[in-house]
Amino acid sequence: MDPNAKLPETQEGTVLFNLDPIILKxxxxxxxxxxYAQDSPFFAGLSEKKLLGSKCTACSCVYATPRAHCMECGSPTEWHELPPEGRIHTFTTCFFGGEAFLAETPFTLILVEFEGADTLFLSRLAGVPEEEIRIGLPVRARFLRNSKFKPTDVYFVAMDGAQND
Ligand SMILES: [Zn+2]
Structure with a gap:
């Protein structure tokens, strides 16, 4: 036994951004x-500038997101193209976010409601001054020109003229 045993140490330091709480690099x-397995068509749809939700094959519940089976009756769903326009159901402005969103901070997340869909779609809102964001604001989907096959390929902007109505 060696009561003076020491584990090896390196000379490298740590880049520290904050102490309370500790934030380090x-x-x-x-x-x-x-x-993406069964959700693959949703992401392929984003690359074609389409929003694909799902529709129950038995009870006709329409979901604004990929969903293999119906939450109401458990039956399989089929793909259902959502309209490109919707309305803000609710929103929140984020003053901190994950690494991918830090450059955009603060940014606004919205839940979008679509005509004919029974659930909401979470996305980002762009180009609307904070004081003009409101529940019910008509918005339309915009897609990245170069798809990355990620949920962030789609975001929403105000419909033309919608900010003043
Ligand atoms: Zn159903």
Missing amino acids: HHWEVDYLHS
Whole structure:
């Protein structure tokens, strides 16, 4: 036994941004193979500038998101194209976000309601001054020109003239 045993240490330091709470820089790099599996058509739809929700094959519940089975009756669903326009159901402005969103902070998240859909779609709102954001504001989907096959490929903007109505 060696009561004076020491684990090896390095000379590297830590980049510290804040003490309370501690926020530090940590490099992390990994290649990760991820399957969208049954949700793949939703992401393919984003690359074609389409929003695909799902519709129950038995009870006709319409979901504004990918969903393999109906929440109401458990039956399988089929894909259902949502309209490109909707209205803000509710919203929140985020003053802090994950790494991917830090450059856009503060940004506004909205829940969009679509005509004929029974659930809401979470997305970002762009181009609307904070004081003009309101429940019921008509919005339309915009898509990144170069799809990344991620949920952030779509965001919403006010419909033309909608900010003043
Ligand atoms: Zn159903």
